[in-house]
Amino acid sequence: MTAGDTKVPGEDNAFKAFMSALYKTVDAPVTWFRESIVEPNQQKYPWYHQNYRRVPTIDECYSDDVVCDFEANAQFKRDRAVDSEILSILRQRYEECMLYETPDHLTVCKSLWDKYKDAEEAWFIKYGDLGGYADARKCYMKQKHRMIWEKRNGPLSDQTK
Missing domain, CATH: 1.10.287 (Helix Hairpins)
Known part of the structure:
Protein backbone atom coordinates (compact mmCIF):
# COMPACT_ATOMS: atom_id res chain seq x y z
CA MET A 1 0.00 0.00 0.00
CA THR A 2 1.48 3.31 -1.07
CA ALA A 3 0.78 6.87 0.07
CA GLY A 4 -1.55 7.55 -2.91
CA ASP A 5 -3.92 4.68 -2.07
CA THR A 6 -6.18 6.56 0.35
CA LYS A 7 -9.53 5.79 -1.33
CA VAL A 8 -12.93 6.28 0.20
CA PRO A 9 -14.97 3.09 -0.24
CA GLY A 10 -17.58 3.46 -3.00
CA GLU A 11 -16.04 6.60 -4.51
CA ASP A 12 -13.42 5.27 -6.90
CA ASN A 13 -13.43 8.29 -9.19
CA ALA A 14 -14.92 11.74 -9.62
CA PHE A 15 -17.93 10.48 -11.60
CA LYS A 16 -18.99 8.09 -8.82
CA ALA A 17 -18.53 10.84 -6.24
CA PHE A 18 -20.69 13.21 -8.30
CA MET A 19 -23.41 10.58 -8.81
CA SER A 20 -23.37 9.75 -5.08
CA ALA A 21 -23.78 13.42 -4.17
CA LEU A 22 -26.61 13.79 -6.71
CA TYR A 23 -28.33 10.70 -5.35
CA LYS A 24 -28.08 11.99 -1.78
CA THR A 25 -29.58 15.37 -2.72
CA VAL A 26 -32.61 13.64 -4.22
CA ASP A 27 -32.90 10.86 -1.67
CA ALA A 28 -32.41 12.84 1.55
CA PRO A 29 -35.71 14.83 1.42
CA VAL A 30 -37.67 11.74 0.45
CA THR A 31 -36.13 9.69 3.24
CA TRP A 32 -36.74 12.49 5.75
CA PHE A 33 -40.40 12.81 4.70
CA ARG A 34 -41.00 9.06 4.97
CA GLU A 35 -39.24 8.64 8.32
CA SER A 36 -40.63 11.76 10.02
CA ILE A 37 -44.16 12.02 8.58
CA VAL A 38 -45.38 8.81 6.92
CA GLU A 39 -44.12 6.16 9.33
CA PRO A 40 -45.26 7.89 12.56
CA ASN A 41 -48.74 8.26 11.11
CA GLN A 42 -48.80 4.62 10.09
CA GLN A 43 -48.16 3.67 13.69
CA LYS A 44 -51.23 5.61 14.82
CA TYR A 45 -53.38 4.40 11.94
CA PRO A 46 -52.43 0.85 10.92
CA TRP A 47 -54.97 0.88 8.04
CA TYR A 48 -54.46 2.64 4.76
CA HIS A 49 -58.17 3.37 4.45
CA GLN A 50 -60.36 5.18 6.91
CA ASN A 51 -62.66 3.04 9.05
CA TYR A 52 -65.98 4.72 9.72
CA ARG A 53 -68.17 3.70 12.60
CA ARG A 54 -71.53 2.27 11.61
CA VAL A 55 -74.35 4.74 12.21
CA PRO A 56 -78.08 4.09 12.53
CA THR A 57 -79.71 3.31 9.20
Missing part, protein backbone atom coordinates in the same frame (compact mmCIF):
# COMPACT_ATOMS: atom_id res chain seq x y z
CA ILE A 58 -82.44 5.50 7.74
CA ASP A 59 -85.23 3.32 9.16
CA GLU A 60 -83.89 3.94 12.69
CA CYS A 61 -83.90 7.75 12.31
CA TYR A 62 -86.73 9.99 13.40
CA SER A 63 -88.35 11.95 10.59
CA ASP A 64 -87.16 15.31 11.97
CA ASP A 65 -83.60 14.20 12.85
CA VAL A 66 -81.52 15.92 10.17
CA VAL A 67 -78.15 14.81 11.54
CA CYS A 68 -79.17 11.14 11.62
CA ASP A 69 -80.55 11.48 8.08
CA PHE A 70 -77.28 13.00 6.87
CA GLU A 71 -75.16 10.29 8.52
CA ALA A 72 -77.39 7.54 7.09
CA ASN A 73 -77.05 9.04 3.60
CA ALA A 74 -73.29 9.31 3.93
CA GLN A 75 -73.08 5.68 5.06
CA PHE A 76 -75.38 4.64 2.19
CA LYS A 77 -73.16 6.38 -0.35
CA ARG A 78 -70.01 4.77 1.10
CA ASP A 79 -71.65 1.34 1.07
CA ARG A 80 -72.80 1.82 -2.52
CA ALA A 81 -69.32 2.87 -3.59
CA VAL A 82 -67.80 -0.20 -1.91
CA ASP A 83 -70.38 -2.54 -3.45
CA SER A 84 -69.84 -0.98 -6.88
CA GLU A 85 -66.07 -1.43 -6.55
CA ILE A 86 -66.51 -5.07 -5.53
CA LEU A 87 -68.68 -5.60 -8.60
CA SER A 88 -66.07 -3.90 -10.77
CA ILE A 89 -63.30 -6.13 -9.38
CA LEU A 90 -65.35 -9.27 -10.02
CA ARG A 91 -66.04 -8.13 -13.59
CA GLN A 92 -62.36 -7.39 -14.15
CA ARG A 93 -61.35 -10.81 -12.81
CA TYR A 94 -63.78 -12.52 -15.18
CA GLU A 95 -62.60 -10.49 -18.17
CA GLU A 96 -58.94 -11.25 -17.41
CA CYS A 97 -59.73 -14.95 -17.02
CA MET A 98 -61.66 -14.87 -20.28
CA LEU A 99 -58.74 -13.29 -22.14
CA TYR A 100 -56.17 -15.61 -20.59
CA GLU A 101 -58.12 -18.87 -20.98
CA THR A 102 -59.51 -18.40 -24.50
CA PRO A 103 -60.84 -20.63 -26.18
CA ASP A 104 -61.76 -22.70 -23.08
CA HIS A 105 -63.00 -19.72 -21.09
CA LEU A 106 -66.61 -20.93 -21.03
CA THR A 107 -65.68 -23.87 -18.81
CA VAL A 108 -62.62 -22.57 -16.96
CA CYS A 109 -64.09 -19.19 -15.99
CA LYS A 110 -67.63 -20.37 -15.23
CA SER A 111 -67.20 -20.02 -11.45
CA LEU A 112 -66.05 -16.40 -11.84
CA TRP A 113 -68.98 -15.71 -14.17
CA ASP A 114 -71.45 -17.19 -11.66
CA LYS A 115 -70.00 -15.12 -8.80
CA TYR A 116 -70.16 -11.99 -10.93
CA LYS A 117 -73.77 -12.60 -11.99
CA ASP A 118 -74.86 -13.27 -8.38
CA ALA A 119 -73.14 -10.09 -7.20
CA GLU A 120 -74.64 -8.14 -10.09
CA GLU A 121 -78.12 -9.37 -9.23
CA ALA A 122 -77.66 -8.48 -5.55
CA TRP A 123 -76.34 -5.02 -6.50
CA PHE A 124 -79.30 -4.40 -8.81
CA ILE A 125 -81.79 -5.57 -6.20
CA LYS A 126 -80.40 -3.03 -3.74
CA TYR A 127 -79.28 -0.10 -5.93
CA GLY A 128 -80.76 -0.62 -9.38
CA ASP A 129 -83.22 1.90 -10.86
CA LEU A 130 -82.46 4.46 -8.14
CA GLY A 131 -80.68 6.86 -10.45
CA GLY A 132 -77.67 9.03 -9.89
CA TYR A 133 -79.22 11.06 -7.08
CA ALA A 134 -80.17 8.09 -4.93
CA ASP A 135 -80.20 8.42 -1.18
CA ALA A 136 -80.84 6.14 1.76
CA ARG A 137 -84.55 6.96 1.97
CA LYS A 138 -85.19 6.07 -1.69
CA CYS A 139 -83.27 2.82 -1.25
CA TYR A 140 -85.25 2.01 1.89
CA MET A 141 -88.55 2.68 0.08
CA LYS A 142 -87.46 0.43 -2.79
CA GLN A 143 -86.66 -2.35 -0.33
CA LYS A 144 -89.98 -1.85 1.47
CA HIS A 145 -91.98 -1.94 -1.77
CA ARG A 146 -90.16 -5.08 -2.90
CA MET A 147 -90.92 -6.81 0.40
CA ILE A 148 -94.61 -5.87 0.15
CA TRP A 149 -94.75 -7.11 -3.45
CA GLU A 150 -93.07 -10.40 -2.51
CA LYS A 151 -95.46 -10.84 0.42
CA ARG A 152 -98.42 -10.48 -1.93
CA ASN A 153 -97.08 -12.30 -5.00
CA GLY A 154 -94.33 -14.62 -3.77
CA PRO A 155 -90.58 -14.38 -4.30
CA LEU A 156 -89.54 -12.52 -7.41
CA SER A 157 -86.80 -15.02 -8.29
CA ASP A 158 -89.36 -17.85 -8.73
CA GLN A 159 -91.37 -15.87 -11.29
CA THR A 160 -88.46 -14.95 -13.52
CA LYS A 161 -87.38 -18.55 -14.16
Whole structure:
Protein backbone atom coordinates (compact mmCIF):
# COMPACT_ATOMS: atom_id res chain seq x y z
CA MET A 1 0.00 0.00 0.00
CA THR A 2 1.48 3.31 -1.07
CA ALA A 3 0.78 6.87 0.07
CA GLY A 4 -1.55 7.55 -2.91
CA ASP A 5 -3.92 4.68 -2.07
CA THR A 6 -6.18 6.56 0.35
CA LYS A 7 -9.53 5.79 -1.33
CA VAL A 8 -12.93 6.28 0.20
CA PRO A 9 -14.97 3.09 -0.24
CA GLY A 10 -17.58 3.46 -3.00
CA GLU A 11 -16.04 6.60 -4.51
CA ASP A 12 -13.42 5.27 -6.90
CA ASN A 13 -13.43 8.29 -9.19
CA ALA A 14 -14.92 11.74 -9.62
CA PHE A 15 -17.93 10.48 -11.60
CA LYS A 16 -18.99 8.09 -8.82
CA ALA A 17 -18.53 10.84 -6.24
CA PHE A 18 -20.69 13.21 -8.30
CA MET A 19 -23.41 10.58 -8.81
CA SER A 20 -23.37 9.75 -5.08
CA ALA A 21 -23.78 13.42 -4.17
CA LEU A 22 -26.61 13.79 -6.71
CA TYR A 23 -28.33 10.70 -5.35
CA LYS A 24 -28.08 11.99 -1.78
CA THR A 25 -29.58 15.37 -2.72
CA VAL A 26 -32.61 13.64 -4.22
CA ASP A 27 -32.90 10.86 -1.67
CA ALA A 28 -32.41 12.84 1.55
CA PRO A 29 -35.71 14.83 1.42
CA VAL A 30 -37.67 11.74 0.45
CA THR A 31 -36.13 9.69 3.24
CA TRP A 32 -36.74 12.49 5.75
CA PHE A 33 -40.40 12.81 4.70
CA ARG A 34 -41.00 9.06 4.97
CA GLU A 35 -39.24 8.64 8.32
CA SER A 36 -40.63 11.76 10.02
CA ILE A 37 -44.16 12.02 8.58
CA VAL A 38 -45.38 8.81 6.92
CA GLU A 39 -44.12 6.16 9.33
CA PRO A 40 -45.26 7.89 12.56
CA ASN A 41 -48.74 8.26 11.11
CA GLN A 42 -48.80 4.62 10.09
CA GLN A 43 -48.16 3.67 13.69
CA LYS A 44 -51.23 5.61 14.82
CA TYR A 45 -53.38 4.40 11.94
CA PRO A 46 -52.43 0.85 10.92
CA TRP A 47 -54.97 0.88 8.04
CA TYR A 48 -54.46 2.64 4.76
CA HIS A 49 -58.17 3.37 4.45
CA GLN A 50 -60.36 5.18 6.91
CA ASN A 51 -62.66 3.04 9.05
CA TYR A 52 -65.98 4.72 9.72
CA ARG A 53 -68.17 3.70 12.60
CA ARG A 54 -71.53 2.27 11.61
CA VAL A 55 -74.35 4.74 12.21
CA PRO A 56 -78.08 4.09 12.53
CA THR A 57 -79.71 3.31 9.20
CA ILE A 58 -82.44 5.50 7.74
CA ASP A 59 -85.23 3.32 9.16
CA GLU A 60 -83.89 3.94 12.69
CA CYS A 61 -83.90 7.75 12.31
CA TYR A 62 -86.73 9.99 13.40
CA SER A 63 -88.35 11.95 10.59
CA ASP A 64 -87.16 15.31 11.97
CA ASP A 65 -83.60 14.20 12.85
CA VAL A 66 -81.52 15.92 10.17
CA VAL A 67 -78.15 14.81 11.54
CA CYS A 68 -79.17 11.14 11.62
CA ASP A 69 -80.55 11.48 8.08
CA PHE A 70 -77.28 13.00 6.87
CA GLU A 71 -75.16 10.29 8.52
CA ALA A 72 -77.39 7.54 7.09
CA ASN A 73 -77.05 9.04 3.60
CA ALA A 74 -73.29 9.31 3.93
CA GLN A 75 -73.08 5.68 5.06
CA PHE A 76 -75.38 4.64 2.19
CA LYS A 77 -73.16 6.38 -0.35
CA ARG A 78 -70.01 4.77 1.10
CA ASP A 79 -71.65 1.34 1.07
CA ARG A 80 -72.80 1.82 -2.52
CA ALA A 81 -69.32 2.87 -3.59
CA VAL A 82 -67.80 -0.20 -1.91
CA ASP A 83 -70.38 -2.54 -3.45
CA SER A 84 -69.84 -0.98 -6.88
CA GLU A 85 -66.07 -1.43 -6.55
CA ILE A 86 -66.51 -5.07 -5.53
CA LEU A 87 -68.68 -5.60 -8.60
CA SER A 88 -66.07 -3.90 -10.77
CA ILE A 89 -63.30 -6.13 -9.38
CA LEU A 90 -65.35 -9.27 -10.02
CA ARG A 91 -66.04 -8.13 -13.59
CA GLN A 92 -62.36 -7.39 -14.15
CA ARG A 93 -61.35 -10.81 -12.81
CA TYR A 94 -63.78 -12.52 -15.18
CA GLU A 95 -62.60 -10.49 -18.17
CA GLU A 96 -58.94 -11.25 -17.41
CA CYS A 97 -59.73 -14.95 -17.02
CA MET A 98 -61.66 -14.87 -20.28
CA LEU A 99 -58.74 -13.29 -22.14
CA TYR A 100 -56.17 -15.61 -20.59
CA GLU A 101 -58.12 -18.87 -20.98
CA THR A 102 -59.51 -18.40 -24.50
CA PRO A 103 -60.84 -20.63 -26.18
CA ASP A 104 -61.76 -22.70 -23.08
CA HIS A 105 -63.00 -19.72 -21.09
CA LEU A 106 -66.61 -20.93 -21.03
CA THR A 107 -65.68 -23.87 -18.81
CA VAL A 108 -62.62 -22.57 -16.96
CA CYS A 109 -64.09 -19.19 -15.99
CA LYS A 110 -67.63 -20.37 -15.23
CA SER A 111 -67.20 -20.02 -11.45
CA LEU A 112 -66.05 -16.40 -11.84
CA TRP A 113 -68.98 -15.71 -14.17
CA ASP A 114 -71.45 -17.19 -11.66
CA LYS A 115 -70.00 -15.12 -8.80
CA TYR A 116 -70.16 -11.99 -10.93
CA LYS A 117 -73.77 -12.60 -11.99
CA ASP A 118 -74.86 -13.27 -8.38
CA ALA A 119 -73.14 -10.09 -7.20
CA GLU A 120 -74.64 -8.14 -10.09
CA GLU A 121 -78.12 -9.37 -9.23
CA ALA A 122 -77.66 -8.48 -5.55
CA TRP A 123 -76.34 -5.02 -6.50
CA PHE A 124 -79.30 -4.40 -8.81
CA ILE A 125 -81.79 -5.57 -6.20
CA LYS A 126 -80.40 -3.03 -3.74
CA TYR A 127 -79.28 -0.10 -5.93
CA GLY A 128 -80.76 -0.62 -9.38
CA ASP A 129 -83.22 1.90 -10.86
CA LEU A 130 -82.46 4.46 -8.14
CA GLY A 131 -80.68 6.86 -10.45
CA GLY A 132 -77.67 9.03 -9.89
CA TYR A 133 -79.22 11.06 -7.08
CA ALA A 134 -80.17 8.09 -4.93
CA ASP A 135 -80.20 8.42 -1.18
CA ALA A 136 -80.84 6.14 1.76
CA ARG A 137 -84.55 6.96 1.97
CA LYS A 138 -85.19 6.07 -1.69
CA CYS A 139 -83.27 2.82 -1.25
CA TYR A 140 -85.25 2.01 1.89
CA MET A 141 -88.55 2.68 0.08
CA LYS A 142 -87.46 0.43 -2.79
CA GLN A 143 -86.66 -2.35 -0.33
CA LYS A 144 -89.98 -1.85 1.47
CA HIS A 145 -91.98 -1.94 -1.77
CA ARG A 146 -90.16 -5.08 -2.90
CA MET A 147 -90.92 -6.81 0.40
CA ILE A 148 -94.61 -5.87 0.15
CA TRP A 149 -94.75 -7.11 -3.45
CA GLU A 150 -93.07 -10.40 -2.51
CA LYS A 151 -95.46 -10.84 0.42
CA ARG A 152 -98.42 -10.48 -1.93
CA ASN A 153 -97.08 -12.30 -5.00
CA GLY A 154 -94.33 -14.62 -3.77
CA PRO A 155 -90.58 -14.38 -4.30
CA LEU A 156 -89.54 -12.52 -7.41
CA SER A 157 -86.80 -15.02 -8.29
CA ASP A 158 -89.36 -17.85 -8.73
CA GLN A 159 -91.37 -15.87 -11.29
CA THR A 160 -88.46 -14.95 -13.52
CA LYS A 161 -87.38 -18.55 -14.16
